[in-house]
Structures are given as structure tokens and as C-alpha cells.
Amino acid sequence: MKKHLLFITSGLFVLGGMFAQTADKCATMPVYQARLQNPISSANFKAADVAAQNWLSNPINKRKASQKTNSIINIPVVVHVVYKNAVQNIPDTQIVRQIQILNECFRLQNSNFSATRPIFDSIGADTEIQFCLATIDPQGNPTTGIIRKSAPTSANFDPILNMDKVKSSATNGDDPWPNTQYLNIWVCDMSIFGFTFVLGYATFPGETAALDGIVIQSEYFGYGASSLAPNNLGRTTVHEVGHFFGMRHIWADDDGGAAALECDSTDFVDDTPNQGAKSASDCNVAINSCSSEMPYWSTIDPPDMVENYMDYSSDGCMTLFTKGQKARMYSYLNTSPARIAIKTSPAACNDVGVKELTTNFNDYVFTFPNPTNDILNINITKFTPANLKCEIYNSHGQVVKTIAQLDFHNSINVDNLSNGLYVVKVYSAELAAVKKITILR
Numbered sequence: 001m002k003k004h005l006l007f008i009t010s011g012l013f014v015l016g017g018m019f020a021q022t023a024d025k026c027a028t029m030p031v032y033q034a035r036l037q038n039p040i041s042s043a044n045f046k047a048a049d050v051a052a053q054n055w056l057s058n059p060i061n062k063r064k065a066s067q068k069t070n071s072i073i074n075i076p077v078v079v080h081v082v083y084k085n086a087v088q089n090i091p092d093t094q095i096v097r098q099i100q101i102l103n104e105c106f107r108l109q110n111s112n113f114s115a116t117r118p119i120f121d122s123i124g125a126d127t128e129i130q131f132c133l134a135t136i137d138p139q140g141n142p143t144t145g146i147i148r149k150s151a152p153t154s155a156n157f158d159p160i161l162n163m164d165k166v167k168s169s170a171t172n173g174d175d176p177w178p179n180t181q182y183l184n185i186w187v188c189d190m191s192i193f194g195f196t197f198v199l200g201y202a203t204f205p206g207e208t209a210a211l212d213g214i215v216i217q218s219e220y221f222g223y224g225a226s227s228l229a230p231n232n233l234g235r236t237t238v239h240e241v242g243h244f245f246g247m248r249h250i251w252a253d254d255d256g257g258a259a260a261l262e263c264d265s266t267d268f269v270d271d272t273p274n275q276g277a278k279s280a281s282d283c284n285v286a287i288n289s290c291s292s293e294m295p296y297w298s299t300i301d302p303p304d305m306v307e308n309y310m311d312y313s314s315d316g317c318m319t320l321f322t323k324g325q326k327a328r329m330y331s332y333l334n335t336s337p338a339r340i341a342i343k344t345s346p347a348a349c350n351d352v353g354v355k356e357l358t359t360n361f362n363d364y365v366f367t368f369p370n371p372t373n374d375i376l377n378i379n380i381t382k383f384t385p386a387n388l389k390c391e392i393y394n395s396h397g398q399v400v401k402t403i404a405q406l407d408f409h410n411s412i413n414v415d416n417l418s419n420g421l422y423v424v425k426v427y428s429a430e431l432a433a434v435k436k437i438t439i440l441r
């Protein structure tokens with residue numbers, strides 16, 4: 001009873017703190033602190049950390065884990081969509097897109113990696129970890145890897161007062177699949193009193209099977225609406241999956257202390273610069289909060305690595321995990337029983353996203369507004385748009401505009417084209433989508 005009271009009190013305290021600011025990226029640490037109140041959980045987390053640290057203290061392990069091995073780890077994912085209304089019942093395309101964003105970011109194929117400052121780009125890591133929607137369920141039956149479950153509008157899934165209720169059917173959520181075979185991701189509404197105060201949270205290695213996985217606020221899963229900027233590019237899930245593999249925040253959660261003390265704790269990764277405080281959903285490249293430090297790869301005191309997925313920067317700012325972070329992930333993937341097991345999960349795991357893209361590519365291309373008069377927007381939600389081209393045809397079948405290289409978001413000026421019906425073809429060697437648009441003034 002005492003423990004329970006303690007948790008509620010600390011929960012309210014944290015909740016009060018969160019209300020004082022805008023939506024926070026992640027509730028992983030407050031949830032973790034609450035879990036540490038349970039002596040068994042606390043011992044399990046500690047055992048996982050000690051085993052991982054011992055593994056990483058072996059220089060051979062450390063060297064191998066931070067290098068590229070060309071051996072890919074495939075993580076089968078099951079997404080539990082627990083919804084209270086139609087909007088929260090997010091479409092398959094949004095889910096597939098999030099899996100693709102995970103793959104881009106964990107495999108260093110994100111198109112914004114080129115924006116990484118030169119001082120950091122040499123330590124960016126292809127973690128060689130990939131994700132896919134599971135194709136075999138725990139009973140051995142075929143599955144899309146997506147479960148949809150309706151919850152009453154009265155259900156609360158916030159991570160402080162109703163922590164983990166979304167993870168159990170008995171409390172209006174959905175039970176996890178075995179964490180030895182699947183990464184469980186719950187997508188739900190965590191708002192409380194109509195206020196979205198957290199975008200996601202994760203469990204660290206060592207968590208019990210019943211709770212292991214990550215939870216993401218529905219509208220932030222996948223490619224969110226521009227109104228959700230700067231958190232609309234799917235990086236919340238990348239950040240939370242980072243926690244799932246043992247990553248701590250890059251600023252080591254030592255915000256708020258005396259200035260001299262804010263640089264004295266660690267994220268347990270030796271190539272990420274020390275950082276005194278979290279970023280504020282921005283991309284402040286001017287900041288160097290901890291001075292007089294010299295990581296092994298640098299000859300100068302580096303600025304804060306706001307490009308790191310484990311900061312709270314804007315989604316568009318985030319571009320990398322480091323080699324040291326990769327090594328830390330592998331230290332858990334080689335020592336923590338559930339993380340070891342998932343590497344050889346029997347849940348079949350084809351690259352579902354790419355397979356679906358080939359037949360449904362039209363669903364991944366959005367042209368708007370229609371009709372338009374001057375600007376045509378073409379948005380792509382594809383794994384890598386690097387090789388995508390576009391041609392616009394008039395009603396006589398003649399090419400009137402060519403774009404040699406599409407990006408995720410494109411604004412095409414069509415004000416030199418006359419009124420009429422046009423066909424927009426978006427294509428690569430493997431994929432093709434065709435959209436009809438009208439130009440009308």
C-alpha cells in the first residue's frame with residue numbers, strides 16, 4: 001500500500017511538471033522511475049544493465065559492435081492500434097510508413113542525414129537493425145502484424161496515472177505478443193483531460209514480458225500532419241525504439257541542476273558529446289552546453305549533438321544514431337534474454353512495406369490541391385524517394401513537365417500550364433503511380 005501511494009504521489013508530481021510545459025517527447029524516464037519502486041523490476045533492470053556493461057567492456061565486442069558487419073538483425077513488429085474514435089484507428093499506410101521511417105533511420109538511409117554537421121557525420125551508424133510487420137502470429141497463423149481494437153471513450157491510457165493499461169485486454173487495451181519474438185508497439189490516445197502531454201514511452205531491456213514494448217500517441221505514428229510539426233516526421237517512434245534497445249537520453253536526464261552539475265552524468269555512450277539539457281523541439285546548432293570535453297574521435301570540444309535521435313530536437317533536425325550507440329544497443333541484443341531471443345524470432349518477417357508498395361504505390365503518392373491553379377504539391381511516403389522521377393502529361397499525351405528527382409515533399413510550379421486535365425506519373429525502375437489533376441483558374 002505504501003508503495004502504491006508513493007507511485008501515485010510521484011506520478012502526480014511528474015504530471016504536474018509536464019502540464020507546466022508543452023507536449024513532451026517522451027515519458028520513458030518517469031515511467032522507468034516508477035517501475036524502479038518495484039524491487040523485482042529494479043533488480044531485473046540492474047541485472048540487464050550490468051550484463052550489457054560487462055559485454056561491452058570486452059574491447060573485441062565493443063569494436064565489432066560499433067563497426068559494420070553486413071549481418072542484419074530483423075525485428076518483427078506487431079502494432080496494436082487501440083482506438084476510441086475513427087481518427088485514432090490510423091490507416092495501414094501510416095503504419096507501414098512508420099516501419100519504413102524506422103528502417104531509414106536505423107539503417108542510415110534517412111534522406112536528411114546529409115544535413116548532419118560535418119563534425120558528426122563520420123560517427124553516424126548504420127545500426128544494421130531492421131523492422132518489419134510480423135507475418136506469423138504467436139499461434140503460427142498468418143497475420144498483417146496489425147491488430148485493431150476498439151476501446152470505450154472513457155478509457156485512459158496516459159503513462160502516469162494509467163500507466164500500461166493499454167498493454168492489457170483486461171483494462172481496455174490489448175495483450176502483448178511474446179516479447180521474445182515481437183517488438184510490441186501500442187498506438188493509442190494518451191491524452192489526459194484532452195491534453196496531449198506525451199508523445200511516446202518505451203521500456204528498457206529487463207522489463208517484464210507483460211509490459212515490454214513501446215507506446216506512441218496515435219497521430220504521431222508515421223508521417224503526421226504538418227500541424228503536428230515539429231514532431232510529425234516519425235522520429236518519436238525512432239527515439240522510443242532507441243530506448244527499447246537500451247539507449248538513454250543524450251543529455252542523461254540531468255536537467256535542472258546547478259549549471260556546474262548538469263554535465264556530470266552520462267548516457268553511457270562514449271562518442272556522444274555530453275549535453276547539459278534537452279533540446280526544446282528545435283534545432284539549435286549554436287549550443288555547446290558542456291565544454292572542456294574531448295571524445296576520442298574529435299580534436300576539439302564538440303557542440304551538442306542535437307541531430308541525435310535521443311535528444312528532444314525537432315523531427316527534421318534528427319539524423320543519426322552514433323557508432324557508440326550502436327555498440328550499446330548490441331550490448332543488450334547480446335545479453336538481455338528477450339533481446340537475444342528476438343534476433344532469431346520464428347515470426348516470419350518479410351519486408352512487408354516494400355512488398356505492399358509495389359502493388360499499392362498509388363496510395364503512397366499524394367497530389368494536392370485538385371484542382372490547382374499555380375502550385376501542385378506531390379507528397380511521397382516511400383521507403384527511399386531517392387530515385388523517384390515525375391512526368392506531367394497533357395490531355396494529348398505530351399510531356400509538359402519533368403522533375404528529375406522527387407523529395408518526400410515537393411511543390412511544383414504549374415502556373416505556365418493552361419487550364420485542363422493532366423496526368424501526373426511518379427515512377428522509378430520498380431514503381432509507378434498515376435494521378436489525374438485539373439488545372440483551373
Ligand SMILES: [Ca+2]
Pocket residue numbers: 266267268269270271272273274
Ligand atoms: Ca556521451
Ligand SMILES: [Ca+2]
Pocket residue numbers: 273274288289290291292293301302303304
Ligand atoms: Ca561540448
Ligand SMILES: [Zn+2]
Pocket residue numbers: 025026027028029239240243249
Ligand atoms: Zn525518451
